[in-house]
Amino acid sequence: MSQPAKICSFALSLPVYHLFDYELLEGAKAIPGMRFKLPFGRGQKMGVLVACQEQPISQHKNIKAVLTKLDEEPLLSSHLMQLACWLADYYCQPLGEVLFQFLPGKARKVEPLTETRVQIWTANPIEDEILMSIRRKAPRQYDVLLALKQSANGLNAAELRQIHEAWHQPVKILQSRGLVERTYRENLSFSKVNLQPGFKLTENQQKICSQMSLLTEQFLVHLLQGVTGSGKTEVYLELMLQVIQQGKQVIYLVPEIGLTPQLLERLQSRLGQGVVSSHSALTDLQRYQSWDQFKRGIAQVIIGTRSALFSESQNLGLIIIDEEHDASFRQQDGIRYHARDVAIKRAQMLDIPVVLGSATPSLESLHNLSKPHYRLYRLDTRVNNSKPPTIELLDCSQVPLNTGCSPQLLKAIKQHLNAQGQVLLYLNRRGFAPVVMCHECGWQSSCYQCDARMTLHQSVNKLICHHCGFSVMVPHKCPDCGVKEIRHYGVGTQQLEEFLKLQFPTVEVIRIDRDSVKSSKHFELKMKPVREGNPCILVGTQMLAKGHDYPHITLVGLLDSDQALYSSFYRASERLVQTVLQVSGRAGRAEKKGQALLQTAFPSHPLMLNLCHQSYSELVTGILQEREMVRFPPYARVVTFQVDAVELALAMQKLDQLKQILTELNTASPVKIIGPMPALMTRRIGRFRAQLSILSDNTQAIRQILQQLMPKIQGIRNTAKSRLTIDVDPLDL
Ligand SMILES: [Zn+2]
Ligand SMILES: [Zn+2]
Incomplete structure (x- = not known):
């Protein structure tokens, strides 16, 4: 009888639907959500541990052993692991790629995370006699110690380097003798905040806040429909204050380009230092710092775009999504998901409220108002009573x-x-102009790798494709017939x-x-x-x-x-x-x-x-x-399968195969299959695209189909020549 081995399943950032098994060496602590360094092919990869089980070793002769553990504690809590699994399952996306989205950029690398706090060294009280002996025997240690004693709040690495280029060694010795201590200071992006009182809420805002706050401790979706200028942000601020006072945290999502320094400043001036942000304009290190401070509860509010939703929290109390109708909450490439819908799922799992705000709520949210856990609140007048223009x-x-x-x-x-x-x-x-054309022969500024025209950008004298970014200098004469007069159209x-x-x-x-x-x-x-x-x-x-x-x-x-x-x-x-x-x-x-x-x-x-x-x-x-x-969304659900391939015929052929599988599945109620057909923009970045959609007003039927389909489409999936992407609840057909 051979010893049972501990076999762990890891999710890797690869476009595949299965997990990868590795053997864990005896005695190592392994909790789902931890990252490990794994041997993969000729190199190494980072994998997130998903599950562990004991199996007889004979079954796993060829299994490789994990290299090292990258984290001492799980980076993703069991709640976020569960949410990731739900997202991967609901949106038919590979779990490994989903989990990578949940991690800050820094944690996607095959290396341990670094400390985000600043290290500070301070001197402990010391007897004169000892000090004198250090002065005699170890002048370098003495210099460092003296500087530390003279500083009010200790010194960081950069300051110690000023004292001595080689400060590490003396500090290490002093530390081992208990004469110097290392502590940490939070590295806050804003050191000082002038707290300011808010505006006095209008009667209507006040009413809405108190109605919502009665309900803050359970899962409900509060849809706040307020005309532009009605002060939705004041309502959010009031709710955030209440949640923070209960010792809980808030995730506040805004559209891609809605997060301005002005808004951040406004939040900080009302809520204090505990507001951090996360968006694409920040560096990896800055985002990691925000993520880490929110995770450790140093920050109470994280404001950010789409992916800030996946912030780890010890004690999440509220999720706010401003401009919830905005299309930027739907991720259109890589992992395809809708941040609003995933936020609602996360809130439901945690039994906490979500606030969706917009002057023009999405049809989905308005349609959902008929569900028991939805509530509608309206702010129909502007704060200053001015009328929106007709x-x-x-x-x-x-x-x-x-x-x-x-x-x-x-x-x-x-x-x-x-x-x-x-x-x-x-x-x-x-x-400058969307079309550039030759009057003589009809030549147009088409992109050579997309079915699209290139736009004239006169300031740089270039034709640029807005779909793939390809650019060329504006030709002096028509490339086809040589006529010198090329004109532009449109504005x-x-x-x-x-x-x-x-x-x-x-x-x-x-x-x-x-x-x-x-x-x-x-x-x-x-x-x-x-x-x-x-x-x-x-x-x-x-x-x-x-x-x-x-x-x-x-x-x-x-x-x-x-x-x-x-x-x-x-x-x-x-x-x-x-x-x-x-x-x-x-x-x-x-x-x-x-x-x-x-x-x-x-x-x-x-x-x-x-x-x-x-x-x-x-x-x-x-x-x-x-x-x-x-019978279109929100009255029906749609799933779109798109194949992009080196040739259109190959893309169509892959989808024909898929259609064959679909028609052989048995479902409780029929689903409509549209396609396969070439995509509206068939050629994009040099690849040909075709698509097939399934549509049904029966949610269960769609779920059933996907569950039966997913195990069967491995053969259709990715090769170098073609790639299948699945879009559940896409914005377009
Ligand atoms: Zn021409
Ligand atoms: Zn292009």
């Missing part, structure tokens, strides 16, 4: 546009600037900016888009004139539509919304309504009355007409009715 249509079907602007719009801009107002023009297309934000500068030379024109804004600090800097209140024109993409507060804007113009009316994207009308209301809501926040102008060539289109006189709730009721009629 939307007026500018009929531009009969008038020539000048660089995207109708004469009526230009006239309105002039009037508002003259009245000392600020103007915001929304155009969701960056670059992007760069061109609009240049045009407005010529039209309104006395005011500042500020462009806000991904090309012109490099960081959130840079954004704040560019927005300075806007905050100061001088007349100016803001031109920008959806970066301007989110959460930011510009009280002096009196006119909002939306330039190119018509494309949404005829889009094949089934959420196009929902997006249009949300964007128009979010953008127009930026006008008239202070005493000055606002105006919102929507330029359209289709002024009699029903949706355009409704936008002018219906509230958001009325608008979405109509859209929801349409969705219910055609």
Whole structure:
């Protein structure tokens, strides 16, 4: 009889659905959530321990032994391990890749984590006699000791290096003799905070806070629908204060570009030092520090984008998701999941509340209100009682546009600037012009690796593909026929900016888009004139539509919304309504009355007409009715399988195989199979893409299908030539 061996299953960051078994050497402590260094192929990989069991060794002759343990304690609690397993299962994503998302970047490497606190050395009291003897026998130790005795709060490594280049050795000896002690100091990103009292809550805000706080200790989804300017953040702040006072922690999620230094400052000035942030603009080390301080309970609040949801917490009491309708909460590449939906799951597992806030809640959340654990609260008036502007249509079907602007719009801009107002023009297309074309032969600026046109960026004299980033210099003559006259069509934000500068030379024109804004600090800097209140024109993409507060804007113009009316994207009308209301809501926040102008060539289109006189709730009721009629989300669930391959035929063939398996499965109720068909943009970054979707209004049927399907698709999955991705609840079909 051979001894049983301890066999551990690890999740590795690989696009595979199985775990990897290794043998654990006797006596080693192993708890799920710990990281280990593992031999893999010719190298090493980091694996997260998922499960352990004893097995007769004879069954595992070829099993390798783990190399070393990287953590003394699990990095992921059993709760987060459970959440990761749920996410992997629900969204059909490989567990290893999911677990890697749960870890901060620093912890994804094959190395132990470092201390985030600063090490400090202090001197203990010492008798003069001993001190004198050290002075005689060990002058280096004496120098260090003296410096430590003279410092008020001890010295860190950098300060000790000032005393002696080789300070390590003497300190080590002094430490071993008990004369010097090492302690830690938290490395807080902000050392001083001027705490400030909040605004007095309005009666309505107060009412909502007390209604929600009665319920803070159990799982409920509180949907806060508040018009722009109604002070949702004040409600969040009040709730956060209550939760912190109970000794619990808060995760506060904001959209990708909603986290500004201004917001962070506002939170810190109200809640104190215990607010840390986590977003893509921070370095790996900074994010790790935030993660670690939140994990250890040094910070009470972590504010961040999507992935901050996976922050480890000893005592999580509340999750807040601001602008919950925002598409950036849906991760579209790598692991595909919706942070809002995973947040709701996490809250349910912990039996704590979630607050979802938006002026324009998603159709999913509004639809979910019929569920017993959902509650709706409304803030229908702005804090300062100003009215959100009504939307007026500018009929531009009969008038020539000048660089995207109708004469009526230009006239309105002039009037508002003259009245000392600020103007915001929304155009969701960056670059100078979207199309460059030869008039002679019809040549167009197509990307050589995508089915897309390259956009003209005149400032750098380049054609850039917005899908893959490929760029070329603008040709002097047509590459096909050699004619020298190449023209551009359509208007992007760069061109609009240049045009407005010529039209309104006395005011500042500020462009806000991904090309012109490099960081959130840079954004704040560019927005300075806007905050100061001088007349100016803001031109920008959806970066301007989110959460930011510009009280002096009196006119909002939306330039190119018509494309949404005829889009094949089934959420196009929902997006249009949300964007128009979010953008127009930026006008008239202070005493000055606002105006919102929507330029359209289709002024009699029903949706355009409704936008002018219906509230958001009325608008979405109509859209929801349409969705219910055609049985589309949120009345149905969708799973999309996409294959990208070196050839379209191969992608289609893989999906045909998948379809074959799908039709052979037996489910309780039928699911609709759409496809396979080439994706809307078939070629992207040199690969060909095809897709197949399944659709059902029976949630159980979809679950059943996926459970039966997953074990059977190993053969279809990844090779160098083709790659399958699964998208559960995708935003598009
Ligand atoms: Zn040509
Ligand atoms: Zn491209």
